[in-house]
Amino acid sequence: MPTVTLRQNAKTDASGIIAIMLKPMNVRLSGIGGGPLQFTCTNALAGIHGGTSVEITYDANQSNVRETIQVSSIMQ
Numbered sequence: 001m002p003t004v005t006l007r008q009n010a011k012t013d014a015s016g017i018i019a020i021m022l023k024p025m026n027v028r029l030s031g032i033g034g035g036p037l038q039f040t041c042t043n044a045l046a047g048i049h050g051g052t053s054v055e056i057t058y059d060a061n062q063s064n065v066r067e068t069i070q071v072s073s074i075m076q
Contacts, residue, residue, distance in 0.1 A: 022051035
């Protein structure tokens with residue numbers, strides 16, 4: 001299960017997130033867990049390797065609906 005580590009914490013853990021889109025390839029991370037700095041997903045590592053940032057869509061309980069954060073690393 002790959003782990004995506006961000007350069008800064010997201011506003012919440014996975015329970016408060018609707019979607020995480022990995023850029024620049026525009027791949028939506030599936031089965032996200034963890035957070036707010038490291039998120040696990042069920043995507044194949046080959047499909048997400050090379051991502052440089054994420055666009056996070058938060059649920060209605062968060063003040064900012066969307067946020068872009070740089071990726072630190074993506075590892076298996």
